[in-house]
Amino acid sequence: MQFKNPELLYALFLLVIPILIHLFQLRRFQKVEFTNVKFLKSVKLQTRKSSQLKKWLTLLTRMLLLACIIIAFAQPFIPNTDDFNDTQETVIYLDNSFSMQANGSNGSLLNEAIQDIITTLPEDEPLSLYTNNKTYRNTTVKAIRNELIQLDYSPTQLNYDAAYLKGKQLFTNQGAATQNLVLVSDFQQKETPLNFETDSTVQLKLVQPKSNLATNISIDSVFVSNTTSETLDLNVKLSNAAEPVDNVTISLFNNDVLLTKSAVTIDKTAETTFTIANNKAINGKLMIDDTGLQFDNTFYFNINSKPKIKVLTINETVDDSFLKRIYTEDEFDYKSFKLNTLNFNLIPEQNLIVLNELDVISNALKTALIAFKNDGGKLLIIPSNTIDINAYNQTLRDLNLNLIKRKNANEKRITSINYEHPLLTNAFYTKVTNFQYPKVDNSYRFDSNSNTVLAYEDGTPFLVGNTTSYAFSSALNKDNSNFKNSQLIIPVLYNMGLQSLKLSKLYYTIGQPNSIAIQTSIGQDDILTLNDKDNAVIPLQKTYSKSVVIETDDFPNSAGILNVKNKAQVLQNLSFNYSRAESNLKYYDLNALANTNIESRLATTINNIKSSTNINALWKWFAIFALAFLLIEMLLLKYLK
Numbered sequence: 001m002q003f004k005n006p007e008l009l010y011a012l013f014l015l016v017i018p019i020l021i022h023l024f025q026l027r028r029f030q031k032v033e034f035t036n037v038k039f040l041k042s043v044k045l046q047t048r049k050s051s052q053l054k055k056w057l058t059l060l061t062r063m064l065l066l067a068c069i070i071i072a073f074a075q076p077f078i079p080n081t082d083d084f085n086d087t088q089e090t091v092i093y094l095d096n097s098f099s100m101q102a103n104g105s106n107g108s109l110l111n112e113a114i115q116d117i118i119t120t121l122p123e124d125e126p127l128s129l130y131t132n133n134k135t136y137r138n139t140t141v142k143a144i145r146n147e148l149i150q151l152d153y154s155p156t157q158l159n160y161d162a163a164y165l166k167g168k169q170l171f172t173n174q175g176a177a178t179q180n181l182v183l184v185s186d187f188q189q190k191e192t193p194l195n196f197e198t199d200s201t202v203q204l205k206l207v208q209p210k211s212n213l214a215t216n217i218s219i220d221s222v223f224v225s226n227t228t229s230e231t232l233d234l235n236v237k238l239s240n241a242a243e244p245v246d247n248v249t250i251s252l253f254n255n256d257v258l259l260t261k262s263a264v265t266i267d268k269t270a271e272t273t274f275t276i277a278n279n280k281a282i283n284g285k286l287m288i289d290d291t292g293l294q295f296d297n298t299f300y301f302n303i304n305s306k307p308k309i310k311v312l313t314i315n316e317t318v319d320d321s322f323l324k325r326i327y328t329e330d331e332f333d334y335k336s337f338k339l340n341t342l343n344f345n346l347i348p349e350q351n352l353i354v355l356n357e358l359d360v361i362s363n364a365l366k367t368a369l370i371a372f373k374n375d376g377g378k379l380l381i382i383p384s385n386t387i388d389i390n391a392y393n394q395t396l397r398d399l400n401l402n403l404i405k406r407k408n409a410n411e412k413r414i415t416s417i418n419y420e421h422p423l424l425t426n427a428f429y430t431k432v433t434n435f436q437y438p439k440v441d442n443s444y445r446f447d448s449n450s451n452t453v454l455a456y457e458d459g460t461p462f463l464v465g466n467t468t469s470y471a472f473s474s475a476l477n478k479d480n481s482n483f484k485n486s487q488l489i490i491p492v493l494y495n496m497g498l499q500s501l502k503l504s505k506l507y508y509t510i511g512q513p514n515s516i517a518i519q520t521s522i523g524q525d526d527i528l529t530l531n532d533k534d535n536a537v538i539p540l541q542k543t544y545s546k547s548v549v550i551e552t553d554d555f556p557n558s559a560g561i562l563n564v565k566n567k568a569q570v571l572q573n574l575s576f577n578y579s580r581a582e583s584n585l586k587y588y589d590l591n592a593l594a595n596t597n598i599e600s601r602l603a604t605t606i607n608n609i610k611s612s613t614n615i616n617a618l619w620k621w622f623a624i625f626a627l628a629f630l631l632i633e634m635l636l637l638k639y640l641k
Helices: 006-023 037-074 109-120 141-149 160-169 321-326 344-349 363-374 389-398 489-500 602-611 619-639
Strands: 076-079 088-094 127-130 135-139 178-184 202-207 217-227 231-240 245-254 257-266 269-277 282-288 298-303 309-315 332-338 352-358 378-383 404-408 412-417 443-446 452-456 461-465 469-472 514-518 528-531 540-543 548-552 560-566 569-577 597-599 615-617
Touching (some): 006 037, 088 109, 088 160, 109 141, 109 602, 135 141, 160 178, 202 602, 217 245, 217 282, 217 298, 231 245, 231 257, 231 282, 245 269, 257 269, 282 569, 298 569, 321 332, 344 363, 352 363, 363 378, 363 389, 378 389, 378 489, 443 461, 597 602
Parallel strands (some): 088 127, 178 202, 309 332, 352 378, 378 469
Antiparallel strands (some): 076 615, 217 231, 245 282, 282 298, 514 548, 528 560, 540 548
16 A cells, blocks of 8 residues: 555654543542442442443544544555556557548547547647657647547558557657557558567557448559550459449549449459540549448549650661561651661650661760760660670760670570569569570670670570660571560560650559659750649659659649649649558458557557556545544444443
8 A cells, every 4th residue: 555645644643642631631530428338339340440441442433533534634545556656658659541441330440549549548648649641749639639630541551560660769768667559550461471579668559440341342453455546445443352242333534524334243353444535635533332441432544645656776787677566656656777877866856766786886876875865765785796896885884784795606595584674564464484485696795694684594694774775685687586586575675665755654653653754845944843723742853855754752642633734834634543552351360469468449558558557546445434433432422331
């Protein structure tokens, strides 16, 4: 038992006062003469004995009465836990990702947690709280009440390890303080197992509110599957996280004008196709009717007019028909010249330049190509069988490509594909292991294996490249190689052409870095802006002679269609959508974790933390005892004869 005011216990010394009064009282018996002395003596003895008993009982009740009053004012209590005297510090992570839109027993899971914080925590109790995109350090509920009520959902989410580490950094390190880290999330399943490193200084408490959401349908992706001169087919993919659903309605809008509707039956996944007019700019919006999570029910996309990609081939005397078959007129503006007839003024206007088996790269051509590359152009070098190695190396060095060491006359097979190279991103659905290996008769050996795209069976590079330039290690003519007949040539060369002009895609994903080329020429002091209805932002951008490459990351933070503007002129529109990673309804089983406290309501966890500082107050009992002893004393004085 402990006391809130232990100094008042010194008043117990006052108990000596009634003892002294009892022992040294001055009252004496008076002698009264009476004829029957024998009878009088008996009465006197009986009176003295009863009087002494009454006085001792009265003294005891008075002392107990006074002692109970003194102890009651000292406010005794019993602490509920052993760490009652420790300072309590609480840090709360509040997951405000889109999966917390799911309904619980009292509104959305996020709103339930916010209400628990507001109603359960004392207004002036210090705490630190952080979400996926905001941090409130060393504050109080009273100070952030309005911000919590207006808290919006975040398009990005901290992974759980990062949330745990960030929470530990928010503690103020107050020595013996008990550090309570509370992570509030639905703990949606990710690709990696959930695990928190053990830290004896932190009391980790996990709150996993339970959702009653039974199903959730989302629009996952949109792509163009087929095009003609007049129409294009727009494929829409949907996914379902629970039981099959019949007759899901999908509406297609251009701006706010309804174009058409479709209905599908969905089990786990489903697809539907809309046929729309080609060569017409569309600010598209797809919508579905679903009572589950709301953020994934709308999908934005843009179909902008596409300029043709300009490809220029510089030949010696060889055939370039294989390039013409790849760079077709529907997507590319293909030009081919022999070196002696080339107009150098055409070079700056191109997007991709192919040096097709030149024996020598002259200084004039090298200078023009380096300027072209520095202005954002892409280069592909296909050597001949009789190159000037020194002249080639001067160009390769300026292009930051691997240098040529020597010629190799041995036949080699091309057997290895670097699927991680940026050139081959999304070029293959799966890793190809059983393709027919192309071969070359004569090749050149590069001085290193870095930046390899395709490699021979001995590991040396057949094709190397960086983000701006590529070089083959051998000639591709039919006398030296059958690579032109291989299934690899189309994805490799076609991707080079596509990546030479970064056309805007149908849509972009919020929270991911995006690099977007806007085909325009602007003044030296001009800048491009991204605009929605209410805001305008200047993104990071690089200006070239024919285009401006803008980069987005933190902005935008809400889904929709943005205008790309140069001053008041709208150049084109870009669509941004939320990541669909939050659409699934699978959650971690937290019971498998060790050394953690798990609850389904934040209010329960907060009350458990508060209970460690609560006490069982005893002063009321001592006040009751004092009244009881007062009553006993009154009864003794009145009825004890």
